[in-house]
Structures are given as structure tokens and as C-alpha cells.
Amino acid sequence: MIRINNLHKSYVTGSNSLHVLKGIDLEIKQGEFVSIMGSSGSGKSTLLNILGILDNYDQGSYYLDGNLVKDMSEKKAAKLRNDLVGFVFQSFNLISFKNAMENVALPLYYQGVNRKKRNKLALEYLDKMGLLEWADHMPNEMSGGQKQRVAIARSLISQPKIIFADEPTGALDTANSYEVMEILKAINAEGITIILVTHEHDIAAMSDKIIRLNDGIIAETIKNGDLKNWQHQYAKEIEQVKVLQQA
Ligand SMILES: Nc1ncnc2c1ncn2[C@@H]1O[C@H](COP(=O)(O)OP(=O)(O)OP(=O)(O)O)[C@@H](O)[C@H]1O
Numbered sequence: 001m002i003r004i005n006n007l008h009k010s011y012v013t014g015s016n017s018l019h020v021l022k023g024i025d026l027e028i029k030q031g032e033f034v035s036i037m038g039s040s041g042s043g044k045s046t047l048l049n050i051l052g053i054l055d056n057y058d059q060g061s062y063y064l065d066g067n068l069v070k071d072m073s074e075k076k077a078a079k080l081r082n083d084l085v086g087f088v089f090q091s092f093n094l095i096s097f098k099n100a101m102e103n104v105a106l107p108l109y110y111q112g113v114n115r116k117k118r119n120k121l122a123l124e125y126l127d128k129m130g131l132l133e134w135a136d137h138m139p140n141e142m143s144g145g146q147k148q149r150v151a152i153a154r155s156l157i158s159q160p161k162i163i164f165a166d167e168p169t170g171a172l173d174t175a176n177s178y179e180v181m182e183i184l185k186a187i188n189a190e191g192i193t194i195i196l197v198t199h200e201h202d203i204a205a206m207s208d209k210i211i212r213l214n215d216g217i218i219a220e221t222i223k224n225g226d227l228k229n230w231q232h233q234y235a236k237e238i239e240q241v242k243v244l245q246q247a
């Protein structure tokens, strides 16, 4: 589904250049649920934006579902995004002056689907998220968890093969975070690949594989079977810090 070789990315602002990704190699198969972790500024969003064809890279190669993504025209990139990709963001990115149904229907509007058909589908997806009775509510009338479920419904309506989620639980309390993760797990169980950025270890531990970015490269890949052990190790570290703080 995703194959990346020796990928590099720098940001150039004025005379400064910041080398953010310094040779990423990565393969993600159809149906995997992968978390990307790493400290703030380590390049997680940069990588996710490149994977979602929202941004370009400088060097290396990226194949998405067999297509080489490199110096694509905006038209071709938009077509690939429409056909393959859904996005979920920390801040929901809903349009404030459109109701829940219209927000969910938006991708279909851009694909030229007529109003009746897109609203019908939007209601189906809202129903799947348990939000049918919220269809005509505006985003500011909804809780964070509800807004994120609207955003997930919107990401699903064009039937993507992959969902990219950049800290989807970052603005939610624990209960809503777990609910969003349960929804993402259910979507994944239907065969959709999920790639999620998170700061939270317990959230990451719900995926099949964790990738840790550090200093522009993948410093560590932790697979399913090792997750428990790794959580245990992390719990020990937290305990040690607590002991030190109390001392
Ligand atoms: N458009 C941009 N122009 C210039 N520099 C940028 C741009 N976007 C990101 N950066 C810089 O690139 C580095 C990586 O940013 P990125 O947003 O990918 O980090 P991140 O791992 O997602 O961090 P966070 O956990 O805080 O979201 C940071 O130093 C950031 O300041």
C-alpha cells in the first residue's frame, strides 16, 4: 500500500534550510494499523502530509498503491487523494457554517455528486457513527468527541483505502479518545489501512505497529507482539521518574 525509500524533506525559509526527514524507509501493507510517535518537531506531521500527498518531498521515492508520488500535478494528486485517502485532524477541521450532514457530504460535493445523493450518503455515515439525530446541528453545538466522529464520517464517505489521522485524540478527554480509537479499530477491521500520529502511549499501543521518529529517521519499529513488553518497560520508566521526583 505504502512504500518509501530514502525519503528526505527540508523546509526552506529565506536563507535557512531545516532538514526534517533524513532518509526514511517504510513499508505499510494494506489493512495495517500503524502509529507514528516521536517528540514534538520530530517530523511526524511532515511525514503524514507527504504520505497523504498534501506536501512534496525532496529526495527518495514514495509509492502509494503502486503509484509513484513525485512532482505530481495538483490535478493528479487530487485524483489520487479522492480515490484513496481520508484525513482526520486533531482540530477536526469542520466547516463552522455548515451542519454535520453538509460537512460529511463535502468530499462528494468536490467530486461533483448531486446534492440528493451526497446528503443521503452523508446521513448513512452519520448513522454509522451514531450521530443521525445530530445531522442538522452546527459544529459549535457538538462536543469534541461528536465533532471528531463527524470528521471520521467525512473521511470515510469517499470510501478510501487509507485513513491518515494526525493526533485525532489530541483534543479529547480519555473517554472520547477511547471511543474514537474503537471506531478507528472497527474501520480497520473492515480492511482500511490506518496511519495515526499520536503522543499518547496507550493510544499507540492499540495499533499493530509503532514507528518512532527521532532526528529525522525511524529510530525504532515496534511490532504487535512486542507492544505489551514495551508498555511494561515504559510504565517502569514512569515509575522511576515519579520516585525520583518524590525523593
Ligand atoms: N511549513 C513549514 N515551514 C517551515 N518549517 C516547518 C514547516 N512545517 C514544519 N516545520 C518545522 O519542521 C519540523 C517538524 O515539524 P512537524 O510539524 O512535522 O513536527 P511534529 O513531529 O508533527 O511535531 P508536533 O508533535 O509538535 O506536532 C519542526 O521543526 C517545524 O518547526
Ligand SMILES: [Mg+2]
Binding pocket: 044, 045, 046
Ligand atoms: Mg504534528
